[in-house]
Amino acid sequence: MRRAVREWLGAYASAGVVAVGLSGGADSLALTAAAAAEADAVDALVVDHRLQDGSEVVAAGAAAAAMRLGCRSARVLTIEVGGEGGPEAAARRARYAALDQARDGLPVLLGHTLDDQAETVLLGLGRGSGARSIRGMAEFDEPWGRPLLGVRRATTRQLCADLGVDPHEDPHNSSPEFTRVRLRTEVLPLLEDVLGGGVAPALARTAAHLREDGEVLDALAEKLLDRARDAGGLRVETLATAAPALRRRALRAWLLERGAKSLTDSNLRAVEALVTQWRGQGGVAVGGSLNGTRLVAAREHGRLILGSDRTGPARGRHH
Incomplete structure (x- = not known):
């Protein structure tokens, strides 16, 4: 975990000062711990979506954990979630908007793991929108940083256990009404069984290859666009x-x-x-x-x- 964060900082944040989007779950708590150990300073930003009873208690607990882990500051951002585009999309838009407003010019580290990347690739395949939709998430898509795209979800849980940190288990993460949850709990395990394992890393490698190819094509397309302007x-x-x-x-x-x-x-x-x-x-x-x-x-x-x-x-x- 520390090596993943250290390499990301070396590539994208030479100043060594970052914010972390902290939900209180295992992935973001482990990321916060690793960032606090590797970065010069870390500001934790905890988003309270207010979608569940007691969410303010969870947010306050996450902020307190961030300070114990060595963050410079920890703020709770209370947001309103609309309904446009469904609950997942609405919550995501509101969360990113709040983090962007509160980051004070710093890059924001997010706890997306290799497993999240694999799920994103499968979702893109299902939409059939071409290579752009299956090249997954980028390590850095300013201002959003994702140092853990090469780290398995099990590793973040193990780090929390090693540190004696108790992550919050969001009930939405096990609710089958959400497509991503069914991918996580049904589709990926079935693919692992049928294909003999290694599916999640293979999907993440596919995303990395497509992203590299896509960056070259995007650069060539930009030149074409410049020639075509009139x-x-x-x-x-x-x-x-x-x-x-x-x-x-x-x-x-x-x-x-x-x-x-x-x-x-x-x-x-x-x-x-x-x-x-x-x-x-x-x-x-x-x-x-x-x-x-x-x-x-x-x-x-x-x-x-x-x-x-x-x-x-x-x-x-x-x-």
Whole structure:
């Protein structure tokens, strides 16, 4: 655990001062202990979602444990969780927003383990959204740091036991109504049995390989996007002659930078069809808004442009 944190600090946080997102569970408690031993200073940020009775007691206990483990400070962040997108997604959004607001410019270490990475890859495979969805979580996606992606969940529990720290067992982590819980308790054990073990590390290695490949493709796609830019739009001819993997990445980056939200594979391919399968079709609505109206991508005079549904690109024009 200490080696994993030490290597992460050496790669991404030369100043040696970090925050840690602490839930009170085994993974985040073990991470807090290792960070306190290796970093120059650690500020623990404990999020109280207020979704269960007694959550304030759990949060206070986690903050106290952080101070005993050697943190410089420990703060409890009490948040409100909405309902949009389901309970898991809503809690995640509220948690990350609270941590981002409270981190005071520091990177925030999160307790995601190799096992979490394997579950993320399986979820991505199930969605079928391409390599981006199965390359898992990054070691550092500013400001979020994940030093434990090479550490098994069993190791974090063992460290807590060795230190005499009693982690909180969140009942949500064993509730079968959550997809990730069923992956953890049903799917991965079955795969381990059928394939003879080693599945979680293999899935994590797959994520690492895809992330390395993806970084190269993203860099090439950025160059393509720069070549295709034309007065706020994109030149269709430049995109049409590019490799599909680079073209879709360039289109995705352009749409996101212009305000598109929650892009799906079908959204992206419909926009790509404006380049590669032009039949005079109208614009494609993408998630997001401009001045309160939907964003629409369309082809006009040999360019892709993005505007609002009300005032945006004209339908059916082509060149």
